[in-house]
Amino acid sequence: MLNQLEEIEQAALVALDEVEDEQAMEQWRVANLGRSSPLMAVFDQMRDLPKDERPAIGRRSNEVKQKLEKKHSEKADLINQLALQKSLETERLDVTMPGRPVSLGRLHPITTTMRQIYRIFAEMGFQIYQSRDVETDEYNFQLLNFPPHHPAREMQDSFYIAGHYEEDNPVLLRTHTSPGQIHKMREHSAINPKDPPEIRIILPGMCYRHEQISARAESQFTQVEGLAVGKQITFSDLKGTLSDFNKRMFGQNVRSRFRASHFPFTEPSAEVDIECFVCGGEGCPVCKRTGWLEILGCGMVHPIVLQNGGYDPNIYTGFAFGMGPERITMLRHRVEDIRYFWANDVRFLEQF
């Protein structure tokens, strides 16, 4: 019996040497350690042995079993290692094949620019105020110190709504978001006419001007205006606020330049240029070699506008400014044609 165990062990070990893969390994295990293996048969025969032979045979059987199990486990590890090594050596992807496409959604570039503007001004305490697209002449012009026939109206040709309106107060598509300045001031001053609260808002929205559409001009455009009204707001605050904005929006080192200009609803008024962020002011096609990019119009709120909003210009001052998200987006991404924005061609939109 002991010899038989010896033979079983030897045969198993010899067979184990032949094993080279996982499948053969499993076959070997079934053949040599499985329920119907010769070794298990020895265990089965145990109870038929004389009592005095049982301990020796039993001990030896267990030794053989443990040895074979150990060898099996060693060999299995080896085979696994070899298999892993083989797979590492042979499995090769063409990493240059395209990745599986994911359908990504995107915001319209103007929404993105608007949000950047909102965020910067929100941190300076400016809240967002929206008002309607269709306005009266009174709110779009008269209350903003554009009297009828005023020359400044030529700069803002309007689309008029057909209908039987009062001759001196036609209905039109707003040419700027400034009517919101009056709406907001009047809402505030109605609450407390004697001492209306301060205002610090930005006014985003769609505006319309009667202009031939070209690569440079659209009849519909977005605007973001700002308005701050209070008892101690100065032109130097205006400069500081917009200079800070420009740094946040266009780069920490960007220089701002304020030039005198004219808008009927502000005085003093200024145009704000930033040093070209493309060439750093050296002169390039984007800034038309001037080194400067015109970004904003602004000024101190005109006393008549304050008055029309219910704020006493002898007590209150304020500043207002306005900018065009399309222009900013065009400069930042070198968009050559303003008509791209509302044409909604995915070949344009997908680049943002």
Next chain:
Amino acid sequence: MKVPISWIKDFVDIEISIEELARQLTMAGLEVEEINFVGLPMPGGKVEIHSSDEQRQETKITGLEWDPDKIVVGAILEVMPHPNADRLVLCRLDDGEQEHIALTGAPNLFDFKGKGPLDSAIKVAYAREGARIFDGHQSGQVLTTLKRAKIRGVDSYSMACSEKELGISDDHEGVIILAEDATVGIPLVDYMGDAVLDIAITPNIARDANIVGVAREIAALTGKELHPLDLDTPMGGPPIEGRVTLEIKKPKLNPRFVLGLIEDIEIRPGPYEIQRRLHLAGMRPINNIVDATNYAMLEIGEPLHAFDYDVLVERANGNAPAIYTRTAESGERLTTLDEVEHILDDFTVLVCDSAGALSIAGVMGGAESEVNGQTRNVLLEGAAWHFTNIRRTLSAQRMSSEAAYRFSRGVHPALAEAGVRRGLELMRLWSGGIVSQGLVDNYPQPPVDPTVEFTTGDVKRWLGIDLGVDQIKDLLSRLEFSVQVQGDQLSVKSPDHRLDIGDGIVGVADIMEEIARIYGYDLIPETRLSDSLPPQHGNLRLEIAETTRDQLVNLGLQEVISHRLTASDNEARHKPPSEQVDQDYLEISNPITSDRNVLRQSLLASLLEVAERNARVARRLAFFELGEVFFPQPDQMLPLEQLKLVILLGGVREQTYWQPGDSSVMDFYDLKGLVEILLSGLKVGSTKFLTAEHPSFHPGKCAKIFIEDEVIGICGEIHPLVKANYDLPDDPVLAAELDFDKIFTHVPDRYIVEPIPVFPPVLEDLAFIVDESTQVQEIMELIQEAGGDAVAEIALFDVYRGGQAGDGKKSLAFSLKYQKPDRTMTDEEVSQIRQKIVKHLGQKCGAILRT
């Protein structure tokens, strides 16, 4: 406004470079849009500037620099015929160094042809061989270099130049003939080199639309003195009194009218230097009298009108002309000198005499009384007009003129007299006439130049800078304000050449602007707001709109923004032909094009256009827009503006790539899934979709969307007849149109979350056979009803028709999750609930449990 530097220098000394001058003017609100060099050296030592030049230039620079060695004053000594060409002459010419033969076809030299040596030489602008000038024969400004060539057998290497060749104007009719006293041989640039600033005049600086105005600004900005114009004209003739009478009927519209008379003039061309300046300023020289009116207007800003005095006398039957101004009768007619007949309004102001209307006041004269070649005596008008009324007239008559440009922006009445005096003096100098003694001056409404009171504290309050009274006084005095100081109080009177300073607090704002401009915007510091923050208000509607955008972008949709102006027939495409009714649109009364003449009412139509536009370039269409639509409101001036959200899907569900995947096209349920997840993301209350009909959608594939019990929108597959109105592929197009303002009211301020369940659920699948017409929503509601709280989730996982289900039936398989928050459910409990569900479904809709 084109401003020649040479003319400016008549009034102020300039010691800075022209580019620096342009920069300072621009900073002060007189934006120099272009510097056109006409002879003077250009920056960087370049002869000409091309757009390819990479050097930085704050102001656009154009023009031509005249080489001092090659372009000089020459003298034509004799004009000789060309041996081989009738249309050319040969000029024997002295350039100060030697004699040359120069060839020319200039018609203004032909009179001298063959007359032998001239008694007095003709001074010309002479370009030597190698000179760089503009080609006179090409349109626009094309540079050329003079080279030696044979023209019709005669050697040619140099020329006498036209204005076009030197960049003065586009006139190439003849060569420039300079004044007789020009010194032969000196560089032409030293004789008349110039540069022209093109300044954008905003309405608030209308006072600067003239040479003296710009010179005054330069003097103020650079701290120089302004040389005043001498208006003392020798008046050697008999008194004007009795020669003409004057009456103003509407002083408000015509606050002042001044007349002067000059007699025995001779009409001839004005001096070349004057012609050159007029050309540089953008006006055409005509003759000495018309040039004098234009020159005076450009110089001091007062438009003048010259009448042929003898024509007026004739119209008055030999009597002294009786000039008067009045408003027109409505419908009255007048033909102006441009031969256009105008039908006038009751606000149009006319200058008349006893025989009728002579001119539209401040805008344009009539032909009859105009100065002509035979004119001997000139009556000169300088007046003041109400600027708004001139604007009204211009827009009503669709007219424009140099005079009207100025009058429509406001000209101070004080300039009427100055203008007439200057005009008479120029006429006297250039025409040899004698000025009558005195002027006829009717000045019924002298303006009160406002006096503005303020303190140094106001300057601090507005501008944020501390300026002393002396500093403020100095700044304002430079602009000719008269300033009185008392302590820290200033009293500032506006000078009599500007109308832009207001009264009271408006005047203070006007003065603040002047202080800031002359002090320098650059020097005002940058400070941060120190004012109190205003009361804080959220903008929930905007926040929810932005959240909605983010959700939709996260779901793989592209945001679009469309034109809000459209055409009604274009928008009508979003309904089938049979459903089209005339909509009451907000219509634009002055559209630019007929395809954008109404405000949109359907955002769905906008999105269908976006789909149409992209159908050829994208196989997967997935767009949304959040934007306004506009509806007229009866009895209200302003329309209803509604914020809508439209989602549009179409084409393949997944982008195709190298491994074939799900290539099927999107259908109703893709859209519904998106809308559901959007609404659940916004945390609105319970939502449901119920069968609906809408003309834009397929009648069997359309649903109303509810939040709680309110309809908030509609969705479905676009009706085949609607789709046929657009250029779209065959795949279904799905769209949802939601009323954002309704959704907004359902979005809660906050919401609560459930704890993570502690006890495991029991999962079970149940399939029911139901009638084909039974809707899944109904079954799910019945399961929930019967199962109560214990049924935590119901999900449809299979729909099967035919075979075992039977005709007209379908099998719906649901997976149910039973769960209690406080314990593990037993098999027995679950079994009881299942029985209840099966029984309930059987009773309510005849559903049979499939086993």
